[in-house]
Amino acid sequence: MLEMRDLHLSFGPRTVLDGIHLDVRPGERIGVIGPSGAGKSTLLRLAAGLLRPDSGTCRNSFLRTRLVFQDPRLLPWRSVAANLDIALRAGGVPAGEIAARRDRWLARVGLSDAAHAWPGELSGGMAQRAALARALALEPDLLLLDEPFSALDPAMRADLGKLCADQARATGAALVCISHQPWELAGLVDRILHVAGGQVRVQAAAHA
Numbered sequence: 001m002l003e004m005r006d007l008h009l010s011f012g013p014r015t016v017l018d019g020i021h022l023d024v025r026p027g028e029r030i031g032v033i034g035p036s037g038a039g040k041s042t043l044l045r046l047a048a049g050l051l052r053p054d055s056g057t058c059r060n061s062f063l064r065t066r067l068v069f070q071d072p073r074l075l076p077w078r079s080v081a082a083n084l085d086i087a088l089r090a091g092g093v094p095a096g097e098i099a100a101r102r103d104r105w106l107a108r109v110g111l112s113d114a115a116h117a118w119p120g121e122l123s124g125g126m127a128q129r130a131a132l133a134r135a136l137a138l139e140p141d142l143l144l145l146d147e148p149f150s151a152l153d154p155a156m157r158a159d160l161g162k163l164c165a166d167q168a169r170a171t172g173a174a175l176v177c178i179s180h181q182p183w184e185l186a187g188l189v190d191r192i193l194h195v196a197g198g199q200v201r202v203q204a205a206a207h208a
């Protein structure tokens with residue numbers, strides 16, 4: 001469970017979040033929309049524990065939270081496969097399971113043939129798929145997606161969105177996805193939050 005209560009955060013004189021209340025329960029899939037600069041990424045960083053609020057509380061009792069950023073953030077001096085292996089080792093996956101899990105996830109994002117490539121040799125979309133595989137291979141119980149599909153073509157966006165939703169359904173994980181394309185959230189999430197003016201303005205049910 002993720003609980004945000006009356007959460008405030010400013011960067012210098014700029015108030016970005018101004019009294020956020022939000023609950024994310026296991027199995028919930030939530031979309032986040034709102035104007036540029038509204039604080040959507042900041043909200044996810046708080047949820048992931050990368051930022052602390054100035055006041056209010058942010059409690060995250062999920063055990064494995066993974067955040068996928070807009071840019072892939074792969075280690076450039078390691079192969080694609082090694083990028084996954086390092087994350088899996090750091091995530092406590094037993095050594096004997098790492099290769100099989102990495103190969104399964106690279107296959108699921110269509111990157112089996114790129115396992116031994118360097119990140120610099122990948123297209124933007126391939127690198128983003130590798131970053132998504134790295135996150136999903138950890139079997140997170142809270143998956144935070146910060147516009148991870150923006151570098152992908154529409155067909156690939158739909159495929160990977162479905163992959164995330166299917167994985168969340170299969171494992172009971174919660175998912176929070178920021179998007180500038182509300183249509184991209186259809187079928188992926190159950191409800192959509194509109195963040196504006198530092199607050200969660202609207203909570204609407206999503207339509208498939």
Ligand SMILES: Nc1ncnc2c1ncn2[C@@H]1O[C@H](COP(=O)(O)OP(=O)(O)OP(=O)(O)O)[C@@H](O)[C@H]1O
Pocket residue numbers: 011014016034035036037038039040041042043
């Ligand atoms: N580390 C930081 N230091 C100072 N200001 C920051 C920092 N991170 C974010 N901001 C500012 O906080 C505001 C909200 O940023 P945030 O990235 O959360 O918005 P967003 O809604 O995700 O925007 P976008 O849709 O453009 O990605 C912006 O004005 C941004 O410049």
